[in-house]
Amino acid sequence: MYSYTKMVSNILFPLHERLKQHTSVSVRNSMEQSQWWSSDKLKSLQISKLRSMMSDVYKNVPYYTTLINERGLNPEDVDSVEWVQNLPFLTKSIIKSDTDSFKSKKVCSLKRFNTGGSSGEPLIFYIGKERISHDVAAKWRATRWWDVDIGDPEIVVWGSPVELGSQDYVRAIRDFFLRTHLIPAFEMSQENVDKFIEQIRRIRPAMLFGYPSSLSLIASHAERKCVALDQLGVKVAFVTSERLYDEQRAKIEQAFGCPVANGYGGRDAGFIAHQCPHGGMHITAEDIILEIIGKNDEVLPAGEVGEVVVTHLATSEFPFIRYRTGDVAAIDYQPCACGRGLPLLSELQGRTTDFVVAQDGTVMHGLSLIYILRDTSGIELFQVIQESKNKVTVSIVPGDQYHNENNIEIVRQFKQRLGQGVNVIVNLVENIETEGSGKYRYIKSLENHFG
Ligand SMILES: [Zn+2]
Incomplete structure (x- = not known):
């Protein structure tokens, strides 16, 4: 076996240093090499990056300093990707409960973001330069596959x-x-x-x-x-x-x-996977440790379908470690015909968003309504059902911060988008039923778009 130390000193550490230049050009150049590596070699890279990131966040990110001390862990001991299982899952509620404790003390230029898309639960978080360079590089590399x-x-x-x-x-x-x-x-x-x-x-x-x-x-x-x-x-x-x-x-x-090339990722979780011309949905394994989690929060073996949990290895400035995405997929280690060693994501069931139709017939993406709800505080979960051009029902699971006056504002903004004559009904409910996949569908339209 090739000595691990040698591999780190001859290959991984120099590579790691190059990546640290924080420029997407050099990161992309490296990624264009490493995409052809064997899965073992990619795993060694993940381990060395995980060790270095954990040492960094232990020193500089208050949430992880406390957590690692409480659990009696030593980041220098990281010797496998499974080491992350020593840490709890990260959820939006945990980040929201004390956002500042996730900021690295050594970074002063973080950019503030909030989750977009069809997420029912908004999240404010921060992104540093290293993270941006890596996500840019991953997207750039995948673009060039085509x-x-x-x-x-x-x-x-x-x-x-x-x-x-x-x-x-x-x-x-x-x-x-x-x-x-x-x-x-x-x-x-x-x-x-x-x-x-x-x-x-x-x-x-x-x-x-x-x-x-x-x-x-x-x-x-x-x-x-x-x-x-x-x-x-x-x-x-x-x-x-x-x-x-x-x-x-x-x-x-x-x-x-x-051809159509599918990409999977998010502002919060990063650039997770992208399709190659041979059809394989390749995981950005240089930056992402991906786990699939079952119903009882157990880690599932390759091939089994469960929730996607992401550890982004370029996020020491504001860590995303074992972050629950709420999306459903499986990992597949079968080789892809393109020859790349990056493992594959299969059975991906991303979010579904319907279109909605305004009273005057304008067809709008469902996100135009989702953004209104995302910007309303105190909403735990929501679902919008367009029953006809003239009637829309909004179901909301309210949190502690929710005020009943919000209902009036939601109705006002929905009418602004859909038309003043539309009957907008807001119902506060205790729960919203999931689809067969176990996921929520945030917008459902029963209206025929171009009917
Ligand atoms: Zn491929």
């Missing part, structure tokens, strides 16, 4: 310029290269979709980026209007943030004449 690169013309179908910032790594790349055109995903009236299709035909992007639901909506619309989009030279459609259904994939691939 024979496109940052700087190629691109059309982005996303919530709004502000929410685009939610994909931090994406924004960092885009702020620099100005060849990205934004289509607002919340404004999908038939008239607007016609304009968007014209825009796509004019720009002839090399790649598309957006929610699966929005891209497939555009694809369906073009198909119905007999507008060809498959000869524009689009090489790939990147989708993220939602569950990708097979029929959406098929629709987008047919309309644009290009």
Whole structure:
């Protein structure tokens, strides 16, 4: 066996130091090498990074100083990825209960974020430069798997310029290269979709980026209007943030004449996995230790489906260690035909977001309503059901901080989005039933979008 010390001194430590330069270019260069490593070698890298991160957070992050002392652990003892099992799971409530105790004392330039997307429970957290470099590098590497690169013309179908910032790594790349055109995903009236299709035909992007639901909506619309989009030279459609259904994939691939590449991650958990052209959903194993957890919080073996729990190894500035994502998937160590050693994520069941329809027929992404609820304090969980163009029911599980006056404000803002004549009903409830997968569906629309 190759000596562990030798491996650390000859390969891993120099690599680790290079990564510490905090530039996404050097991180990406390293990742482009390490993606071809064997899974054993990738695991050794994870162990050495975990040891170094734990030593760092033990010294500098008050929450972990207390926790590690209480548990009598020594970060120098980290000798396996399973070592993380000595630590408890991290949840949004734990971070919320004392956010400042997660900030590293040695860092002064942290950026404040809150979770977007369809998360029912908002979270304020912080991101440091190291973390950003790594997430940018991971996205950049995955982009290049598809024979496109940052700087190629691109059309982005996303919530709004502000929410685009939610994909931090994406924004960092885009702020620099100005060849990205934004289509607002919340404004999908038939008239607007016609304009968007014209825009796509004019720009002839090399790649598309957006929610699966929005891209497939555009694809369906073009198909119905007999507008060809498959000869524009689009090489790939990147989708993220939602569950990708097979029929959406098929629709987008047919309309644009290009493959769909699924990406999985979040502002909080990081850039977790991305699909390669051979179909494998590769985990960013250089930065992410991924565990799959069963119903009784036990760690499940490869192949079994459970909740995705993430340890992000580039987060010593504001650690995400054993962070519960609420998403459901399995780990798969089968080799991918592309030859990359990065393990695969399978059976991914991301979040589902429906569209909603305003009274005047404008089709809007469900996130436009979710953001209203996300910004209301004291909501533990919610579900929005659009029964018709004229009636919407909002169920809310209130927390201690919830005030009944919030109901009036929610109704006001929903009417602003959907139309003044819409009957908006807010119900405070004790519980909301999950779907078959055990996940909540935050928005359900029973209305036919383009009916
Ligand atoms: Zn692959």
